[in-house]
Amino acid sequence: MSVNRWKLVTMPVLMLGLASPLLVNCGSLPALPGPLGDVAAAAGGCPEMETGSFADLKFQGGAAVEGKVKGFLEAAFTLDKVVTEMEASLIASCGQLGKDLGMSEEELKVEPGGGKGAEKLCSAVAAKVTAMLQANAEAQIAVEVDPPKCYVPIDFMTSCLGDCGSPVSPGKLEASCKGGEIAGTCEAECKGSCNVEAGAACNGTCKASCEGKCEAGFSGTCGGKCDGKCDGKNTKGKCAGKCEGKCDAEAQGTCSGTCDGKCSGSCEMKASAKCDGTCSGGCSAEVKAPKCTGDFEPPNVDISCQMQCTAKGAAEFTCDAPNVRVVAKGKANTDVNKLIAALQTTLPAIVKIQLGTGKKLATTVAGVVKSGAEIKDVALKAGGKAIACIAVAVEASASASASIDVNVKASASVGGSVGTGG
Template sequence: MVGLASPMLVNCGSLPALPGPLGDVAAAAGGCPEMESGSFADLKFQGGAEVEGKVKGFLEAAFSLDKVITEMEASLIASCGQLGKDLGMGEEELKAEAGGGKGAEKVCTAVSAKVSAMLKANAEAQLAVEVDPPKCYVPIDFMTKCLGDCGSPVTGGKLEASCKGGEIAGKCDAECKGSCAVEAGGSCTGTCKASCEGKCDAGFSGTCGGKCDGKCDGKNSKGTCAGKCEGKCDASASGSCTGTCDGKCSGSCELKAGAKCEGTCSGGCSAEIKEPKCTGDFEPPNVSIDCQLQCTAKGAAEFTCDAPNVRIVAKGKASADAQKLVAALQTTLPAILKIQLGTGKKLAASVAGVAKGAAEMKDVALKAGGKAIACIAVAAEASVSASASIDVNVKASASVGGSVGAGG
């Protein structure tokens, strides 16, 4: 069982690499092609229904996590690719397939080099970048159902007590007592700490990248204010707004407490919160560790993270190229940094849970037979590859942010 507890000893394509008799048993079982398809329903294991349920639950968690990580990389490739396209890069430089993080590494590294080159060519312009970390959400209804199906139902106590390091948020059909966040890119009539496509009332302190109706603390060319606007700012789809936005916000839009919330309400609702989510880790007391690990991994596809609020302003002598770079970064950098600061961290924790679960499955595998040993070994190896892939993706995302000083 050393091979299961230490996945690096297991070769996914050569299961006889498992030590001693276990390798022979796994080889005789014919490997585990089901880990390629994710079809585990027809698998039969020894040891009874409880053992079979534990093995299948672990395999489903490992497969789901691997799929989500591949989708994350595809999303990062698309975001870095869009930034590169906006900056005039060629199609071949931006073409890659998701796989182990290498696709994202290729595209994002090339884009990072392009951004650095543009900044070097416009040395008289400096970019001021502010990044607010994203909020991530764990769907409580999903986790509660999963834990119940796993044989470890959530009983008693308040949901707030199970939400570690965060708070309960969700849909509020009544009065939102806290803050209301509208999804990035949506219609906003509240505080936008990113780019506002519309009118931004900066409240005498906001940074304006559009036309200023008032006093401009900075260069004011043809009505365009590159500094702070003491008045109203028409950011015209490219300005960075730190006040009230009436239009579309590229980041999350915070509405005042007491307003009707069409987005995600946190901090309390005068009625029951619907579709509750935890902004921390959902860890109810008295649930089994293996169920907690499995459900956290299975829930990876259900977890969401907001794009971080990013504010970028060109200072100094900003050429047309520098302004073009600011506009492109303001649009795509939030999605890129979301991997580094949000999604990547959440998935890394889930992968660690699967790896820990693999080490704790040794006794179950012995009861379940050769097929279980083979499949658990493959799933354990997949967790090692998944961990490496996340690391590469996070570094690829960070390379772009780092090129403009927005490393979080």
């Protein structure tokens, strides 16, 4: 796995500009021409876009036209809902970080909407982090992040594509997973790697905090022999403080090697006869609840159908919290250690939006926007109500696109406050 290394330099820290992922340019969104706009207004708008209840809507032009219009409306509604939930999640994470750093309730109070609430809150928290680091100029902090894995649920996608009239041919799952691999539950022998959830028992590679014995790359409090650098006077001997190297005692701290205990991030184990987590890279039996770590794009599938199901699947796909390792170097006082503990706890959820969820949603909204540009011709056949609903859906897609951009930049601002790049 490739690793993004986010390094904090000697304070005062320089704020680094972070490039957000390639997002949709809202200015390219289609606008309904004057006559269509007049017809839409006469139809009385589209309150169904507020509830997502499209089943009872009837449009002109036949079943094929009605299916395309409803599919687009469902896709736009789902995407708007997911983006709203993403902002709520980011507000919660930035709020928790601010609370852990001693910010007041008044400082953390924001109203969500279009990503602006998250932007305001995360910027305030980023400023707090920067101030703490600048006040402790002799300290250094190093941060490393493993980008999160994101998963598209294959069972959902195949079912949706079938309902949409574009079923996936049997035996095409591997070929349909673009830029990734099939992963899931393996009830037989896992021939690849097995990832268990954070906090579970781990006897494998952990790149986060290990509650137990870490056999390599340990950097944390060691109550025994430290084979490496100790922040006290002893090295290759008993170390009662921070040990950068091997520690032969039970330890709790950042581990970038094999952890025999509980790993606060994901734990990756080698091929095993039993895998209680997500198996990727091969299973001796059929994988249950299969997921694609890339984009699920089966061959010979209708483009419109693919867009609809990808957008609807946005509510179903998941991203692992990335492994984040925060280590102090130099003279770290109580405030710096407090900051490190807070970042270790909350930064994974914040980074997940920047490097995982946000990027995935940006790709999805691009498909919906493209479909919106093509739906106008269909709307002419479907009647005034369809035109009204499509107009609202196009506007919702524009709003969702802009909100994704704002949320990603808001999450990046927290990383930028500690000198990250990525």
